[in-house]
Amino acid sequence: MDIQEFDCIALAKEYDSRHPGEILKLALESFDNLAISFSGAEDVVLVDMAVKLKADVQVFSLDTGRLHAETYRLLEQVREHYKLRLEILYPDANALEKLVREKGLFSFYKDTHKECCGIRKVMPLRRKLNTLDAWVTGQRKDQSPDTRAAVPVVEEDAAFSSADHRLIKFNPLSNWSSAQVWQYIRDNDVPFNELHNKGFVSIGCEPCSRAILPNQHEREGRWWWEEATRKECGLHAANLDNDK
Numbered sequence: 001m002d003i004q005e006f007d008c009i010a011l012a013k014e015y016d017s018r019h020p021g022e023i024l025k026l027a028l029e030s031f032d033n034l035a036i037s038f039s040g041a042e043d044v045v046l047v048d049m050a051v052k053l054k055a056d057v058q059v060f061s062l063d064t065g066r067l068h069a070e071t072y073r074l075l076e077q078v079r080e081h082y083k084l085r086l087e088i089l090y091p092d093a094n095a096l097e098k099l100v101r102e103k104g105l106f107s108f109y110k111d112t113h114k115e116c117c118g119i120r121k122v123m124p125l126r127r128k129l130n131t132l133d134a135w136v137t138g139q140r141k142d143q144s145p146d147t148r149a150a151v152p153v154v155e156e157d158a159a160f161s162s163a164d165h166r167l168i169k170f171n172p173l174s175n176w177s178s179a180q181v182w183q184y185i186r187d188n189d190v191p192f193n194e195l196h197n198k199g200f201v202s203i204g205c206e207p208c209s210r211a212i213l214p215n216q217h218e219r220e221g222r223w224w225w226e227e228a229t230r231k232e233c234g235l236h237a238a239n240l241d242n243d244k
Contacts (some may be wrong), residue, residue: 003133003166006030012152020172021049023153024136027170028054033135035060037125038086039071040203041192042138042173042181044078048190049172050136051082059127060087064120064206065096071192077191089124096120106207113208113223120205129160134168140181141174142204143219178218 015023025045027034035048035058052059061075079086096119099107106114129135138153140203157169173181178201185192199211201218210222 001182003031003168006168008152008154010187012154015153016175018153020046020176021053023170023172024049025053025135026154027136028057030205031168033132034058034134035087035132036136037061037127037138038075038078040138041185041196042140044074044190044192045181045184046136046138046172047078047084048184048188051084055083057084058087059084060089062121063088063090064205065091066207068098068119068193068195068206068209070201071203074191081191091120091124091130095123097162108208108223109225112226113176126160127168128158130153130165134166134170136170136172136220138173139171140176140178142177 011026028050037043038047038059038061040146041155047057047059050059057076057128063072063075075086075088078084099115099119103111132220141151151171151174153171153174155169155171159165161167170218184190193200194205195209195211199213200209200221202222203209206221208223210221210224213217
């Protein structure tokens with residue numbers, strides 16, 4: 001399909017109530033140059049669904065250098081379980097060394113997490129997305145009370161598209177709840193991060209993630225020292241601003 005003719009708005013409406021598997025099927029049939037971004041429980045659900053449709057699906061993950069040991073074990077478990085050639089992306093060494101040299105290892109507690117996430121996550125992600133026509137994420141509307149309430153199942157990626165590179169973004173789990181995600185994980189024996197058994201719900205870098213108490217919202221375990229309206233790392237922020 002010609003990417004310039006791909007009608008995100010019409011397809012978002014058409015597929016809004018469809019099962020995530022159908023949205024993934026649309027993505028895989030529409031674009032050969034497509035990859036799934038994998039980091040959390042939702043993403044492994046998407047990988048599980050995708051490999052049943054296409055065995056050689058492209059999957060990548062961001063290694064920020066600050067992940068939990070349990071997360072590294074999950075990466076390897078997923079690679080072996082699904083027989084994937086999992087691509088790991090790393091931050092630019094020069095940019096990272098400069099940040100740490102000038103501001104130390106924990107500047108995000110004072111300056112907010114934006115700069116650190118920009119170097120460790122957004123920059124390597126941008127490099128990867130510049131090589132793709134489309135990507136798939138595990139975003140859900142109920143993940144954040146302030147920033148993800150209007151995530152469409154299909155959209156043009158406002159954060160990473162440019163005048164000469166249109167990028168399509170699929171969010172097949174947009175309308176699923178956390179309960180539905182975990183029901184799928186249990187029903188299909190999907191690998192998941194050991195930290196979920198220790199009270200962690202939303203898992204990112206080790207210094208910026210913590211377990212939550214019963215009845216707390218899942219995003220309260222991320223960047224807990226900041227306001228709820230700022231709890232995005234930059235991977236989806238421009239799209240979310242567009243959707244509001």
